[in-house]
Amino acid sequence: MRRLGKRTAGILFFALIIFGFNYAHGSYLMPYAQDIVLQCGIAIILAVSLNIVNGFTGQFSIGHAGFMAVGAYTGGSLSYLIWQSVKEGLEKANPGWSSEQVLQAFSTTYWWLLPVGMLISGLTASLFGYIVGVPSLRLRGDYLAIVTLGLGEIIRVLFENIKTIIPAAEFMGGSMGFFGIPKIAGFIAVYATAVLVIVLTRNLKFSLHGLAYQSIREDEVASDAMGVNTTGVKIAAFALGAFFAGMGGALYAHIYFFSPKSFNFMLSINYVVMIVLGGTGSITGATIAALVLTVIPEALKGFKDYIPDFKDEYRMLIYALLLILMMLLRPQGVFGMSELSLAGIRRRLLRRGGEQPSDSVPEVPSAPSPQPEKAEVSPEEIVRVEKCCKVFGGLTAVNNFDISLKKGELVGLIGPNGAGKTTVFNLLTGVYEPTTGCFRFDGKMMAGVRPYPPLQRIALLAMDTVLLGLSGWLVGYIMSTSIKANVTWAAVAIAVLISLITAPKRRINRAGYRPFQFAERGIARTFQNIRLFPDLTVLQNVMIGSYIRRKTNLFDALFRTARMEHEDAQIEARALSLLARFGLDKVAHEKATSLSYGAQRRLEIARALATNPKLLLLDEPAAGMNPQEKQDLMEDILHIRQEFGLTILLIEHDMTVVMGICERIYVLDYGEIIAEGTPEEIRRDPRVIAAYLGEEITTTDDKEASTGVRAEQSMEGA
Amino acid sequence: MEALQLFLQQLINGIQIGSVYALIAVGYTMVYGVLRFINFAHGDVYMLGAYFGLFAVTGLLANQTPLVQGLAGLLICMAACGAIGVLIERAAYRPIRKSGRLAALITAIGVSFLLSNGAQALFEARPRAYIISGIGDPFKLNFGALQLILDKGQLIILLAAIVLTLLLVYIVRFTTVGKAIRAVSFDREAASLMGINTDTVITLTFLIGSSLAGAAGLLSYGLTRNNFDPLLGVALGLKAFIAAVLGGIGNIAGAVLGGLLMGLAEAFVGGSELSPFRDAFAFLILISVLMFRPAGILGKNVVEKV
Incomplete structure (x- = not known):
């Protein structure tokens, strides 16, 4: 109930403000200033929505205006069609009315048109976002930037030539621009949407989901390993950003006249500049930068009144210089990643009768600390790796690797530097796929060669062939009309032939599971080179x-x-x-x-334990710790194994830690297991000593012991 | 026969357009190689090259023979654009090098605005054209029934592009400077530990890339009578950048290959019924290539080390 009351009050509060400003906007501002205010509102919607992609997930989209265009054309078409169908009727029924009065009557009767249109536009734009996101967001790096850039251009060219593609869509006007959309959006629509977008984005940012989004920006590899479906989340973020952009586009269509050129590359860049200047990731920053960067170029127009020769180019020159200067002076943007906290102010305004804000932290049960006993090791096997090899180019990093862990065991994996220990971890967490061999976890096949079932493979190959054939047809069509000879079918035939010839080599094995799927099934890890999310708490x-x-x-x-x-x-x-x-x-x-x-x-x-794992892989947990910390760590490891019912595999160079807590130890050298046994057995194993010291040792017992100590020291030093 | 003739004709046109793209794309790819950064202003440097060519040929060298006009003009363009590239790197990119990729990109966009609008303010917005006299005349090649129309300009563009590319390959492959550039693009930190002055190498990379763009500016306008204006840099730069990505960014051979592919696609699509969609095709090709070969045609897929 309280939540509901708070929420209603919030909505009322914003509604009041918007209506108040709407009144001021209509009554006191000159049309030119009114226009700038509306532009600001749309800029806010676009900048904040782009921030979801670029700021939260740290991807780099520079084609946001493309989604705006999709929204503008979708929403615009809907309104256009309805408006054109009822306009004449309205005019006939009320012959004395001016065109404004007709529009007024229309927007009153069809009040739902704008919100519904915006919703549909948003959905269409996010569908586009999804289609573009799927191929390009699998990749890391700047690819999204290039693809989104391309998308913006493709969308522009498509709408310019819309007649050729869909003759029925001629009313959209092609490159001439889209005439005849009822201009029914105003201050209230724009700012209600802007507030909605800001509030929703803010909700997202401070939720668990928002955290997952930001973890990708911070460290994509770690994020994946912690169970965040990075590709899925990136696509979701992208589609969400596109959704809001589509809504913004629909609004734009109901205020301004536009043509495909309105949504060009420069507009997209403008939004990118806004969020970078405001501080990527900061909603406050994006909002304020959207305001400032919309007003500044307009304000610079005022120079014309004072300087007679002031050319439009000078305005852009000043803008460019300001941009560079800004980046030189404060590259992280004005707000960095932080937010101006309006929540506090709002809470104070809304609080009634001593009600406390609800963000107090729930009581935390203090950690139970039972003495670590010998954990029970069940005979059930949880990890089974068989004949695993991993080859990088010519280097065999892991060769015929076999291990088997029983539930509840604490096992060490040691070996000289470069022996392939971390590669083993990467194989066990899905970062790498084994070249040959397989890995079963808890009875399930996690990695290894997984061929497609024959029927599925045939279906996939058929799909490939159709796609290739279609592209062949397109290429053929271009060639044919270009050289004025019909080679279309020849091109299709070549494409299909290529597909059939290469078919035996394609689509043989299914893609392996991704690291987040390993995490889902209960495998968690730590990293040798710490990979925390640096800017998060x-x-x-x-x-x-x-x-x-x-x-x-x-x-x-x-x-x-x-x-x-x-x-x-x-x-x-x-x-x-x-x-x-x-x-x-x-x-x-x-x-x-x-x-x-x-x-x-x-x-x-x-962090790894928070994923609720069954198997925990610790990669050099004691590295960089002082002796006291090491001691504590050893106790902690034993404790958590007991407390969380874990199986633990541990890579460690520090022999006191390994020998102190592990029940069993595997020794890896040049990618192969050279010894396996209890700490005591390993300590005495001549092969292990040789691997560490690089020489064959055959000595008496007491000498061997002393070499063992030397080996230990050298291992520690390693 | 007519079909074959048209085909060859488009092929030649495509290679000519493509060789210009290749020259620009090389600049993108080299800078990306050493800095992992998209130098958005590169297209505008190319645009300036066109203007420098105009001023050199019609002003400074107006009374010279076409040969002198061409060669001296080319040198002037390369030197001027190279200098501007170095200036941009020193003044704008170097100070923000440690501030992250986004800041670098925004700065590059700022520089791009600065150059294009600056050019508009200085050189006027109207489109211009010029030609080194005696080069524009077309001539016909007859191979039996086949008749190809070429002009000297096209041939010179192609030749010059080949010479410049070979020169570049020589520098990158066989000189100490080239080795340093490769080392820096492989691992900047390690290179600096090996005693390579990475700042100098980065400046050199900008010098080479920008001077090639300058050469492309003169070649593609001074020899063809095509119009140019101060705002062409963005659009053309984009296509050249796509060419670089297509071939595998960071890879010089890839940039050349990508440039040629883009040129061919442009020529054939431009001559077909789908010519209104010409600009979209560049991106369509890019997206489809990235779907199957994310690292570009000649690029290598690098797995991030964990």
Whole structure:
């Protein structure tokens, strides 16, 4: 009830403000200023929505205006068709009316047209976003930038030549521009949408989902390993950004006249500039930058009144110089990633009768600390790796690797530098796919050669052939009309032939599982080179670990449903108790990078545990720790194994740690297992000693012991 | 016979357009190689090359023979554009090099605005054209019944592009400077630890890339009578950049290949019924190539080390 009341009050509050400003806007501003105010509103919608893609997930889209165009044409067409069908009737029925009065009557009767049109436009634009996102967001790096850039251009060219493609769409006007859309949007529509977009984006940013989005920006590899479906999330972010952009485009269509050129590359760049200047990731920054950057170029127009020779180019020159200067002076943008907290102000305004804000942290049960006993090892096997090889170019990093872990075991994996230990971890977490061999986890095949079932393979090959044939047809058509001889069918035949000839070599094996799927099935890891999410807090780092166990969806996050609030609180409490477990609760709200090296390593373990794993892979957890920290770490590892029922595989160079806690040890050298056994057995194994010292040793018992010590020291030094 | 003739004719046109793209694309790819950064202003440097060519040929060298006009003009364009490239790198890109990719990109966009609008303010917005006299006349090649129309300009463009590319390959492959550039693009930090002055190498990369763009500016307008204006840089630069990505960004051979492919596609699509969609095709090709070969045609897929 309280939530509902708060929400209604919030809506009322914003509604009041918008209506108030609307009155001021209509009554006191000159038409030119009114126009700038509307432009600002649309810029806010576009900049904030682009921020979801570029700011939160750290991708790089520079074709946002393309989605705006899709929205403008979709929403514009809908309104155009309805308007044209009823306009004449209205005019006939009321012969004395001016055209404004007719439009007024129309917008009153069809009040739903704009919101519905915006919704449809948003959906269409996000469909485009999805189609573009799927091929390009699989890749890391600048590819999205190029593809979105291309998309913007393709959309422009398509709308310019829309007649040729869809003759019925001639009313859209092609390159001449789209005439005849009823201009029914005004201040209220624009700013209600802007507020909605800001509120939803803000909700998203501060939810678990938003955290997952930001984790991709921070470290995509770690994010994947913690169970965030990075590709899926990126596509969702992209489609969501496109949705809002489509809505913005629809609004634009109902205010301004436009042609395909209105949504050109420069417009997209404008929005990118806005979010970079405001601070990528900051909604406040994007909003303010949208305002400022819309007003400045307009304000510069005023120079014309004072300087007679002032050319339009000078305006752009000043703008360009300001841009460069800004980047030189404050490259992270005005607001960095932080937000101006309006929440506090709002809360104060809304609070009634001593009601407390609901963001107090739930009580955290202090960590139980039972003495670590000998954990029970069940005979059940949880990890089975068979004949695994991983070849990089000419280098065989892992060769015929076999290991088997039983549930509840704590096993060490040691070996000299470059022996392939981390490669083994990468194979066990899906970062790499084995070249040959397979890996079973908990009875399920996780990695290895997984051929397609024959029928599926045939279907895929058929699909390929059709696609290739179509592209062949397109190429053939171009060639034919270009050289005036019919070679279309020849081109199709060649394309199909190529597809058939290469068919035996294609679509043989299914793609392997991705790291997040390994995490979902219960494998978590830490990294040798710490990979925390540097700009997020310690608490947020751990919370992201719980993302795979979430029960809410994007909708919950956007509208901040009760479910979402409940889950966020729950996950936060769980994260805090995990942090307390590792003595990190005091620094929960510090940035992850501000921690000491040892604390960062512990934080990585806490984050991995938040994924609720069955198997925990620790990659040199003791590296960089002092002796006391090492001692604590050993106890912690034994504790958490007990407490969370884990199986642990540990890479470590520090022999006191390995020998101290592991029940069994595998020794890896040149990618092959050279020894396996209890710590005692390993300590005595001549092959192990040789691997570390690089020489064959055959000595008496006491000498061997002393060499063992030497080996230990050298291992520690390694 | 007519079909074959048309085909060969388009092929020649395509290669000619493509060789210009290749020259520009090389600049993108080299800068991307050493800095992992899209130099958006590169297209505008090319545009300036066209203007420098105009001023050199019609002003400074107006009374010279076409040969002198061509060669001296080319040198002037290359030197001037190279200098501008170095200036941009020093003044705008170097100070923000450590501030992240987004900041670098925005700066590049700012520089691009600055150059195109600056050119508009200085040189007027109207389209211009010029020609080194005696070069524009077409001549016919007869091979039996086949008749191809070429002009000297096209041939010279192609020849010059080949010479410049070979020169570049020589520099990058066989000189110490080239080795340093390759080292920096492989691993900047390691290169600097090996005693390579990475700042100098980066400046050199900009010098080479920009001077090639300058050469392309003169070649593609001074020899063809095509119109140009201060705003062409963005659009043309984009296509050249696509060419670089298509071939595999960071890879010089890839840039040349990508440039040629783009040129061919443009020529054939331009001559076909789908010519209104010409601009979209560049991107369509790009997207389809990226779907199957994410690293470009000659690029290598690099797995991030964990």
